[in-house]
Amino acid sequence: MERYILPDIPNFHEIDVYEQHGGYSALKKALGMNPAEVTDEVKKSNLRGRGGACFPTGLKWTFMPKDNAKPKYLCVNGDESEPGTFKDRQIFEFNPHQLIEGTLIGCYAMGITTAYIYIRGEYGKWIKMLQKAIDDAYAKGYIGQNILGSNFSTNIYLHKGAGAYICGEESSLMESLEGNRGYPRVKPPFPAQRGVWNCPTTINNVETMTNVPLIINKGWEWYSKIGAPKHPGPILVGISGHVNKPGVYEVATGELLTDLIYNYAGGVPGNKKIKAIIPGGSSTMILRGDQIEGVRMDADSLKAAGSSVGTAGMIVMDEETDLIRVISRISKFYYHESCGQCTPCREGTGWLWKILKRFETGEGRMQDIDLLVDIANNIEGNTICALGDAAAWPVQSMVRRFRDEFEKRAKRSEAAAA
Amino acid sequence: MPTVKITIDGTQIEADNKRTIIEVAREHGIKIPHFCWHPKLSVSGNCRMCLVEIEKMPKLAIACSTQVADGMVVHTKNERVVHARNAVMEFLLINHPLDCPICDEAGECKLQDYTYKYSTGYSRFDEDKVHKPKRIQLGPHVMFDAERCILCSRCVRFCDEIAGVHQLQFIQRGDHTELTTFPGEKLDNPYSMNVVDICPVGALTNADFRFKARVWEMSFTDTICQGCARGCNIEVGVRNNETLRLTPRRNDDVNGYWMCDHGRLDTFKFVNAENRIKAPMIRKDGVLVEVGWDEAIARVASELKSFKKSEVAALGSPFATNEDNHIFQRFVKEVLGTKNVDFVRHIVEGDEDNILLRSDKTPNSIGAAEVGVAPVEGGMSFDAIIEGIHEGKIKALYALEDDVAAVPGVAEVLPKLEFFAVHAANENSTTRYADVVLAAATFAEKNGTMVNFQRRVQRLRPAVTTLELDRAMDGFEMSRWDKFAAHNDKWGKGPRRDARASWKIVASIAAAMGTKFKYNSADEVFNEIAQRVESFKGLSYLKVGKKGAPLKAKAMAPVHA
Numbered sequence: 004m005e006r007y008i009l010p011d012i013p014n015f016h017e018i019d020v021y022e023q024h025g026g027y028s029a030l031k032k033a034l035g036m037n038p039a040e041v042t043d044e045v046k047k048s049n050l051r052g053r054g055g056a057c058f059p060t061g062l063k064w065t066f067m068p069k070d071n072a073k074p075k076y077l078c079v080n081g082d083e084s085e086p087g088t089f090k091d092r093q094i095f096e097f098n099p100h101q102l103i104e105g106t107l108i109g110c111y112a113m114g115i116t117t118a119y120i121y122i123r124g125e126y127g128k129w130i131k132m133l134q135k136a137i138d139d140a141y142a143k144g145y146i147g148q149n150i151l152g153s154n155f156s157t158n159i160y161l162h163k164g165a166g167a168y169i170c171g172e173e174s175s176l177m178e179s180l181e182g183n184r185g186y187p188r189v190k191p192p193f194p195a196q197r198g199v200w201n202c203p204t205t206i207n208n209v210e211t212m213t214n215v216p217l218i219i220n221k222g223w224e225w226y227s228k229i230g231a232p233k234h235p236g237p238i239l240v241g242i243s244g245h246v247n248k249p250g251v252y253e254v255a256t257g258e259l260l261t262d263l264i265y266n267y268a269g270g271v272p273g274n275k276k277i278k279a280i281i282p283g284g285s286s287t288m289i290l291r292g293d294q295i296e297g298v299r300m301d302a303d304s305l306k307a308a309g310s311s312v313g314t315a316g317m318i319v320m321d322e323e324t325d326l327i328r329v330i331s332r333i334s335k336f337y338y339h340e341s342c343g344q345c346t347p348c349r350e351g352t353g354w355l356w357k358i359l360k361r362f363e364t365g366e367g368r369m370q371d372i373d374l375l376v377d378i379a380n381n382i383e384g385n386t387i388c389a390l391g392d393a394a395a396w397p398v399q400s401m402v403r404r405f406r407d408e409f410e411k412r413a414k415r416s417e418a419a420a421a
Numbered sequence: 422m423p424t425v426k427i428t429i430d431g432t433q434i435e436a437d438n439k440r441t442i443i444e445v446a447r448e449h450g451i452k453i454p455h456f457c458w459h460p461k462l463s464v465s466g467n468c469r470m471c472l473v474e475i476e477k478m479p480k481l482a483i484a485c486s487t488q489v490a491d492g493m494v495v496h497t498k499n500e501r502v503v504h505a506r507n508a509v510m511e512f513l514l515i516n517h518p519l520d521c522p523i524c525d526e527a528g529e530c531k532l533q534d535y536t537y538k539y540s541t542g543y544s545r546f547d548e549d550k551v552h553k554p555k556r557i558q559l560g561p562h563v564m565f566d567a568e569r570c571i572l573c574s575r576c577v578r579f580c581d582e583i584a585g586v587h588q589l590q591f592i593q594r595g596d597h598t599e600l601t602t603f604p605g606e607k608l609d610n611p612y613s614m615n616v617v618d619i620c621p622v623g624a625l626t627n628a629d630f631r632f633k634a635r636v637w638e639m640s641f642t643d644t645i646c647q648g649c650a651r652g653c654n655i656e657v658g659v660r661n662n663e664t665l666r667l668t669p670r671r672n673d674d675v676n677g678y679w680m681c682d683h684g685r686l687d688t689f690k691f692v693n694a695e696n697r698i699k700a701p702m703i704r705k706d707g708v709l710v711e712v713g714w715d716e717a718i719a720r721v722a723s724e725l726k727s728f729k730k731s732e733v734a735a736l737g738s739p740f741a742t743n744e745d746n747h748i749f750q751r752f753v754k755e756v757l758g759t760k761n762v763d764f765v766r767h768i769v770e771g772d773e774d775n776i777l778l779r780s781d782k783t784p785n786s787i788g789a790a791e792v793g794v795a796p797v798e799g800g801m802s803f804d805a806i807i808e809g810i811h812e813g814k815i816k817a818l819y820a821l822e823d824d825v826a827a828v829p830g831v832a833e834v835l836p837k838l839e840f841f842a843v844h845a846a847n848e849n850s851t852t853r854y855a856d857v858v859l860a861a862a863t864f865a866e867k868n869g870t871m872v873n874f875q876r877r878v879q880r881l882r883p884a885v886t887t888l889e890l891d892r893a894m895d896g897f898e899m900s901r902w903d904k905f906a907a908h909n910d911k912w913g914k915g916p917r918r919d920a921r922a923s924w925k926i927v928a929s930i931a932a933a934m935g936t937k938f939k940y941n942s943a944d945e946v947f948n949e950i951a952q953r954v955e956s957f958k959g960l961s962y963l964k965v966g967k968k969g970a971p972l973k974a975k976a977m978a979p980v981h982a
């Protein structure tokens with residue numbers, strides 16, 4: 004299919020090239036519309052957030068209060084830190100102006116005069132590239148006062164994170180932006196009620212905002228027909244692990260996972276069998292290799308298969324993969340990144356990892372298997388933010404779908420001990 | 422106030438829609454366990470102990486941050502909630518040291534209590550615990566054990582929101598998260614020790630009290646802080662007849678849940694101090710020597726009789742109770758017949774804040790004035806009395822509990838007196854000049870009332886026994902230790918002083934001079950105050966109760982005087 008998020012045009016990241024190919028025309032069109040019409044257009048397009056939760060973007064925009072005297076803010080989440088996820092950085096590198104244009108359109112639709120793009124601090128090269136794009140857009144009058152001669156003014160600030168995964172969680176992102184320790188906030192109040200600086204705030208993912216100019220330019224009907232009807236549009240899929248051509252691929256939603264692996268990513272090296280895949284970043288539930296036939300990269304299909312789209316960062320593991328090491332490493336990540344604020348995640352993530360580490364080093368026991376699930380269950384749903392869930396799901400799904408691996412390991416250690 | 426109807430554990434409740442489930446439940450006697458929530462602090466929502474089930478909501482919700490809504494049906498004790506609580510308790514305990522036997526908090530520890538009440542009593546944790554620093558001096562008065570900390574952030578929020586200083590913060594992440602002070606900062610503010618009270622575990626301990634006693638060995642008596650005119654409501658912790666600790670007692674009209682470090686540390690140690698006046702004393706050959714009460718009283722009576730009325734002056738005390746001051750002023754006016762009576766104000770201008778501290782450093786200046794410790798018309802005020810001593814007009818002085826010699830200019834004139842009797846609990850600069858020192862019971866050893874700066878009458882209760890109180894166990898609190906320990910462990914074994922409440926001493930002197938004041942107890946004196954003093958009308962010890970009662974407002978002066 005034709006690529007809309009990462010079009011195959013040389014130097015598309017340069018503002019002149021972007022303009023030559025119709026860049027910023029969506030902004031011009033939007034400024035000629037009523038802000039509510041813009042929101043409505045996005046709502047009808049059925050665009051769903053690309054940050055992991057697949058929440059309908061247009062609906063989110065309508066949560067912003069209309070009769071509130073306080074300033075309103077937009078935060079564009081580019082903290083991209085989920086293991087297996089590396090798609091937003093392609094946008095920073097290859098199509099930053101479409102992100103900026105989408106951000107401006109979102110600001111116009113919601114009556115926002117300040118937008119922050121919160122970017123992962125480790126993205127040194129891409130921070131520079133995005134800042135250059137922002138500067139160029141300012142110079143051409145797309146950002147700033149009276150944009151394109153209209154009454155609409157807005158500023159975009161690039162804000163660097165400082166290396167915490169938790170700051171990609173929207174409420175910690177706001178805390179971090181305010182200069183505070185990256186602790187998630189208790190919800191409610193939700194960001195649209197009380198967000199950055201206690202003002203109404205909307206937080207959208209980088210890829211989500213990059214979709215917005217397409218919808219404005221080509222209309223919601225066009226957009227909603229791309230890919231899976233309930234989760235339409237182009238989507239960036241990051242494929243890593245045991246594939247011949249790892250990378251980020253732009254496809255329409257609803258692409259078969261097997262197509263993604265075998266056609267786009269060139270299949271598994273050595274033609275080995277697939278033991279497991281993690282479809283949408285490390286927090287999404289792991290699927291057995293024999294579960295992926297007919298499953299598609301969209302919210303409904305992956306939900307039915309027992310997982311989720313997440314950030315569409317797919318990790319492929321061949322038949323020789325030691326899944327105990329995989330889950331141990333994933334758990335170590337969530338343990339390391341747990342902010343420590345609320346009890347179940349703070350204490351539970353470390354406990355999970357310590358047990359899994361024992362399995363890895365040959366000290367796992369039979370009774371630990373159910374204990375792992377129980378600890379994960381006790382974290383899930385009981386925490387302030389979704390990091391607890393993100394730590395629990397991989398463990399739950401790994402035990403559920405690969406219990407035999409744990410049992411084998413436990414038996415071996417028990418035999419060695421005896 | 423828009424109200425909503427909600428159901429908690431089957432009980433229908435009407436509540437203000439701005440309130441949270443935990444607040445509404447609490448007001449209706451339904452206890453929802455919690456660590457991080459505190460009624461006077463912002464909601465943090467981190468401990469997850471108050472998770473409850475709300476019908477039609479998929480996940481459990483925290484009661485501390487969830488506002489009530491019409492038709493809400495809440496379950497705080499069902500299986501799902503109990504399971505979640507067990508899980509939170511198990512999580513909290515996996516890295517918590519099992520050092521209750523050597524922990525100061527044991528016996529008054531929320532984590533310990535909840536472990537008995539809300540946990541399974543069994544841990545599945547088989548791994549190594551996380552280790553963190555111990556014995557950290559966070560500030561001059563507070564010690565910290567990071568391993569015991571459950572990271573509830575109450576102390577952080579207290580400093581930020583109540584004390585108004587940003588001194589505490591967390592560093593590191595996950596189960597390595599640690600409380601610390603900001604670089605270059607200490608936990609050092611006038612209210613720092615309140616964090617010890619609100620710490621739900623033994624992480625923050627009172628550097629002054631720690632290791633002095635197990636709390637279950639102590640009795641706790643409700644009384645009033647003597648540190649300033651705020652009159653913070655407090656508990657006195659006593660073991661073996663020694664005061665060991667003061668802690669604030671909740672009174673939303675006076676001090677909320679708090680008290681200042683000065684009040685907590687500097688206003689009780691004199692009760693146990695080495696320089697305590699243990700019995701009445703008379704100066705013989707220039708040296709104060711202990712004598713019996715009869716001798717001391719007879720001496721004061723005969724000396725005071727020997728002067729002309731105009732040669733005698735008397736000083737009441739803003740540190741003494743209303744009862745003491747009332748009997749004192751009656752004695753001065755009716756028995757001595759002198760007009761020269763007043764008391765010393767101890768105001769430190771500017772030394773106050775908008776939290777608790779008051780510039781009036783005495784607990785009962787309003788009460789002393791209110792019951793009538795003031796010059797009779799034509800009589801001398803304090804300054805005039807001092808001037809009178811200097812000029813030789815005043816030859817005898819009788820003073821209640823106050824270190825008047827410490828007031829600038831006073832010590833120089835005291836040697837000119839022909840007779841000086843003073844009530845005192847401790848040796849001080851004033852007792853050095855006294856001919857007779859009458860051993861006064863401290864605030865911790867007597868019944869009585871004081872009036873704070875808000876004109877609120879509040880009760881003192883005896884927490885420590887004197888020789889005299891031993892015979893009249895008036896209003897004593899007893900500890901488990903007092904009640905059940907072996908004979909040789911009982912509080913009676915501790916030091917007991919031959920001290921008496923000032924009003925009793927004054928009444929004895931009056932009797933020796935031929936006037937009988939007939940009161941059996943402090944509350945009888947109070948009843949007389951209530952009859953005679955307009956602003957006390959209608960009050961009694963019963964009405965004053967544990968939390969005090971306002972004096973009647975003063976009649977407003979006419980606008981056009």
